[in-house]
Amino acid sequence: MARKITFINYKGGVGKTSLIINTAACLARLGHRVLLCDFDTQSNASIWLLKLERWNPINSSGEGSVFSIFEPGRHRVRDIIIRDVVTDKAGGNPLPGLDLVPTTFNLLELESEYEGDPRRPAYLIFQEQIAEIEDKYDFILFDCPPNILRASQCGIFTANEIYVPSNPDALSLIGFTLLIEKLGRFHQLSASFRKSSMGPAAAVHGVIFNAIKTGVDIEVPKMRMQLRLNQFKAAKRTHKDARIFDTFVRDAMVVRRAVALGLPVNLLGQESPGDSVVRDYENLANELVRHAPHLA
Numbered sequence: 001m002a003r004k005i006t007f008i009n010y011k012g013g014v015g016k017t018s019l020i021i022n023t024a025a026c027l028a029r030l031g032h033r034v035l036l037c038d039f040d041t042q043s044n045a046s047i048w049l050l051k052l053e054r055w056n057p058i059n060s061s062g063e064g065s066v067f068s069i070f071e072p073g074r075h076r077v078r079d080i081i082i083r084d085v086v087t088d089k090a091g092g093n094p095l096p097g098l099d100l101v102p103t104t105f106n107l108l109e110l111e112s113e114y115e116g117d118p119r120r121p122a123y124l125i126f127q128e129q130i131a132e133i134e135d136k137y138d139f140i141l142f143d144c145p146p147n148i149l150r151a152s153q154c155g156i157f158t159a160n161e162i163y164v165p166s167n168p169d170a171l172s173l174i175g176f177t178l179l180i181e182k183l184g185r186f187h188q189l190s191a192s193f194r195k196s197s198m199g200p201a202a203a204v205h206g207v208i209f210n211a212i213k214t215g216v217d218i219e220v221p222k223m224r225m226q227l228r229l230n231q232f233k234a235a236k237r238t239h240k241d242a243r244i245f246d247t248f249v250r251d252a253m254v255v256r257r258a259v260a261l262g263l264p265v266n267l268l269g270q271e272s273p274g275d276s277v278v279r280d281y282e283n284l285a286n287e288l289v290r291h292a293p294h295l296a
């Protein structure tokens, strides 16, 4: 069974999408089969990996975008997966094993016009369709916006593990606290739909510090985060093994550039691999593999 993982923080702009894409790319490089599902209306992950020329037609027609599994509901997740999504200029696949469920701007309708059947909420429809294909993957990752509205709920309900990207600042800590509160409420609301075959409701397993600038001491923000984590752990509001990850991802210009180039950072080949943000993402992917929680 695939490990199903959501990266989310209630604080926006902390690096959720950058972390999930680059970690997914490193996991695929390690030989894992990875499916990345984009649940952010901004479509940042989809535009990054497809580049505008491949994403625009999906956005214009809505065909093949994740919203099409809800409305008109003709497609299933397995029909819209873009396999080996990363392509190079020659049309080759430099990163086999990284697949994408793309989103487009129409996902916004899930939060407004979409009515659906209250007995079959969107997150249940999505979870059932992921269950059909999950044996084909080692990791299924969900990129969510900084909230727990309907789109995020799909990722959170389907996942069993949550990791919280954070910057070393007070707002990330507030975002983490808000996330724990909203998560508790969502789990209560969705409990009647959870079956044992789905595994445990997603709990926070880790905090990942991102975009750490050279020379900036993060001991104090790290200590504050640790204290907060300890409080939540003691109250059983996170997984019992939740921890701050040893790997910190540094701030690096190449991360911002990678978006424009439509590639994960590990395919850019622009940095010395021994001491670079690529190494941070590799370490993060390895740490995620090693963390392998006892989900029971």
Ligand SMILES: Nc1ncnc2c1ncn2[C@@H]1O[C@H](COP(=O)(O)OP(=O)(O)OP(=O)(O)O)[C@@H](O)[C@H]1O
Pocket: 011, 012, 013, 014, 015, 016, 017, 018, 019, 040, 042, 044, 144, 145, 146, 210, 211, 212, 249, 250, 251, 252, 253, 255, 256, 257, 259, 277
């Ligand atoms: N390690 C890094 N070094 C430098 N810049 C980074 C790094 N990680 C993320 N960024 C930049 O920070 C900005 C926000 O990153 P990103 O879009 O990944 O955050 P997000 O949490 O997904 O945002 P949102 O809440 O809007 O979904 C982007 O401009 C991105 O390029």
Ligand SMILES: [Mg+2]
Pocket: 016, 017, 018, 040, 044, 144, 145
């Ligand atoms: Mg994002």
